[in-house]
Amino acid sequence: VQLQASGGGLVQAGDSLRLSCTASGRTLNSYTMGWFRQAPGKEREFVAAIARSGESTYYGDNLKGRFTISRDNAKRTMYLQMSSLKPDDTALYYCTAGTGRFYSGSYHIAGFYNFWGQGTQVTVSS
Numbered sequence: 789v790q791l792q793a794s795g796g797g798l799v800q801a802g803d804s805l806r807l808s809c810t811a812s813g814r815t816l817n818s819y820t821m822g823w824f825r826q827a828p829g830k831e832r833e834f835v836a837a838i839a840r841s842g843e844s845t846y847y848g849d850n851l852k853g854r855f856t857i858s859r860d861n862a863k864r865t866m867y868l869q870m871s872s873l874k875p876d877d878t879a880l881y882y883c884t885a886g887t888g889r890f891y892s893g894s895y896h897i898a899g900f901y902n903f904w905g906q907g908t909q910v911t912v913s914s
Contacts, residue, residue: 789813789903793883796908799873803912807868809883809905816861817841820890822901823857823868825879825910835881836868837895844890873912880907 795807809821822837834848836857845857856869866883884901894900 789816789819789885791883791885791903791905793881793905793908796881796910798911798913801874801912801914803873804869804871805873805910807870807881807883807908807910809866809868811864811866811885816859816864816866816885818887819885819903820888820895820900821857821859821866822884822886822895823866823881824884824898825877825881826907827879830879832882832898833879834896834898837890838866839890846890846895848896870910873910875912875914878910878912880909882907 790812793809823835824832825835826832836847838845838857838859842859854872859866883905885903886901888900
C-alpha cells in the first residue's frame with residue numbers, strides 16, 4: 789500500500805490543523821494505522837494509532853485531548869485532528885500502516901508498521 793500524507797502547514801500557537809493520509813493500492817481495512825512525528829535533532833515519536841475498524845485508538849504521552857485520530861476506510865483515508873497546537877508540536881508528521889493486530893499492544897513502536905508515507909511538515913509559531 790502507498791500512503792500520502794497531506795494537510796501540514798505553518799500555523800500559530802493555539803490553532804488547529806487536520807492532517808490526512810490517503811492510501812492507494814489496497815483498502816485500509818487490513819491495516820492498523822498510525823501517526824508518528826519527528827522534530828529536527830530528535831528521535832521519531834509515536835503520536836497515535838487506530839485499530840482496523842476504528843473502534844480503538846491510542847495516543848502518545850500528553851497528546852490525548854488535543855489530538856484525535858480517525859479513519860474512513862471507504863475513503864481509504866486516515867485523519868489526525870490537532871488542536872491547541874504548541875511550538876513543541878513542530879515536526880514532520882508521518883502516517884503509517886501495519887499488518888499487525890492493534891491489540892498486540894505494539895502500535896507505539898515504529899517497527900510494528902510495514903508502510904510509511906513521505907511525511908507532511910507542521911510548523912507552529914509562538
